[in-house]
Amino acid sequence: MKKQPLWTKGFLSISITSFFMFIGFYILLTTLPIYVLDDLKGDGTQVGLITSVFLIAAVLIRPLSGKWLDEIGRKKILFIALVLFFVSTIFYFWANTIPTLLILRFVHGIGFGMVTTAAGAIAADIVPNERKGEGLGYYSMFMNLAMVLGPFAGLTIIQYWSFNLLFILCSVLSFLALLLSFAVQLPKGNSSKLTTAQRPKLSMASLFEKKAIPVSIVAGILAVSYSGILAFISVYAKELGLIEAASFFFVVYAAAMLISRPFTGRWFDLYGENKIVYPAIILFAIGMFLLSQATTTFGFLLAGAIIGLGYGSLVPCLQTIAIKNSDPSRRGLATSTFFTFFDTGIGIGSYVLGIVAVYTSFSTVYFILVGVIFLALIGYYLLHGKKTALLQTVQASSKTSEV
Template identity: 70%
Template sequence: MKKQPLWTKNFLGISFISLFLFLVFYILLTTLPIYVLDELHGNETQVGLIVAVFLIAAVLCRPFTGKWIDAIGRKKILLSSVIIFTIASLLYVWTDSIPLLLGLRFLHGIGFGMATTATGAIIADIVPNERKGEGLGYYALFMNLAMVIGPFAGLTIIQISSFNRLFILCTVLAFFALVLSFIVRIPEASIPEEKVHSTFSIGSFFEKNAISVSIVGGILALAYSGILSFISIYAKELGLFKAASFFFVVYAIAIVISRPFTGRWFDLYGENKIVYPSIILFAIGMVLLSQANSTFLFLFSAAIIGLGYGSLSPSLQTVAIKNSSPSKRGLATSTFFTFFDSGIGIGSYALGVIAVYMDLSTLYLILAVVVLLALLAYYFLHGKKSNNQNMLHTEADISL
């Protein structure tokens, strides 16, 4: 059978919308702490609040967005969320106090949480069923590229120019996402009438079939938050601060090299063949990072973590979507990212508290154990069942 096309105009449109959204996210993530300290004369606690408020807003709105996407429509939610995101990006130009910035970060987090939930649900509809792993893997690659380009661009601009010009750049990038949101054609799922008018309940904001792998994703995100929060501090402690800026570059290169293969293998051989080795590689990468005493080992750990963790997020998201009915893909996407964002947020705070009582080398070694616990969680929550299903399919094929 001829393969269904993957790189369509709609696929590229949604992928570039995601790229622009995450570029703004990562630009501000790395530069706002400096803005708070140098321009607004805030302190480290307020820097933490600026990051936390954004994530809290994103987490709070995701379950509602998943419900609205399936009830109101993907296009309407995407447009409204990117409009909120674009307006919020522009308002940074006039934000000159900590209270105003906190309020703006909450609004921006709402727009980001809604928009990324919408793009995740839309891409799940656009990608052909037989190429889900491959398609969502390439879609995640755009987010990975933003993670490398965003911090580099943001830090470079504030060194050679001003924060106002940085905020204008963020507004332009958000505007590009808005223009594409109007242009891209989005397939709308047909939602039964009773679903639209369903009664309010906690269960109606989460897709039950996506919860098991979402829990695993949350545990892995918690471990990964240790890298996001402390990698630059750790590199400074090791006397490798210059190498810190290259950590995510090497991480992204490893993802780019592996993505064409892992996505296809996912579709051909099933999720277990990708998830198990990826978790093990992630754990090995964390162990190597904890023992890093040279630039080579520090960056080599980044490559191993990229090969491992870089494959896990799109793979688990694909499982969450495949386990759910087409009419609940929006809810499945929001469920996955709610657990994922919660893992990042809880991990960033909790590990910050723990790091006071131990060195970061020990912390990364403990996080390697956490990753292996995620391996057990995956086995009992999903992997064992998936393996049994594959064995049944194989036996059925043999009998035929």
């Protein structure tokens, strides 16, 4: 049987749109901690708060975004969200106090939550069902590439130029994402938009996809660990005297992720999620431990590579599980449910870890996060992995008996 095409115009358009948006997102995520500490004379707690406020806004808007996607339509919500994201980016030029920056980060977070929910749902609609793991893996690869280019560009700009140039670049990238969104095409016959009669009343069931919650909880726990990297890696590198290595951390992260991505997506579709998720979580834990012990550029970057192999495979795999477990008509809600838990983990982690770092050290923070990752491993086994393994055993037994 011939495979349905994956690299269609619609898939490329939504992937590149998200790519430009995420570059700007990661530029700000990795450089604003330094902006708060050096330019605004803030402390570690305020650094964590700047990230947390952004993600709290994203978390609050995601359930409504998922509902709007299935009721109003994917493309309309994507356009509105990208306009809000672009306008918010422009206002960073005037965010020169902590309170002003906090307000702006909240508004910007609303746009981010809407964009990522809409784009993720559109990608899930476009990718053929039998290639979900592979397709969403490649879609996430664009996000991971942005994770490389964003921090590298951001940290390089503030090292040699100024934050004003950085804000200009972020504004241009947001505008490009807005322009490219006009080329996004949904597949013909797509029935993602619900009729008025089909729309459920406002309730928990209309805001969250129940079938996506178990794996989303696991994603949220893992996100707590990853928040320590997103929010504090640049500050940690500066503390170690490795600030130049910080811009290369995500380069080696992405290189490792890119090497594994062509295989992990296909293996997911062929052999099932457990064969990918368990090893990936263990690799993530090993990488985090090495990061907590790093004292040299080599050790610092080696940790980035191993984290790339582990965590780089986890998010697309877990998102695919959430979507495949849900009904096609509720993919928008499944996507928003997944990222609601994910962003909650990032937000809580950024704030709490910022407080922990004030009283201990960033090395201690990363060591603690190794334990959090193993907590996610246990959670995955109890909430999804055990059930999946039993189902695969039953299916294998059925095939054997048929023979």
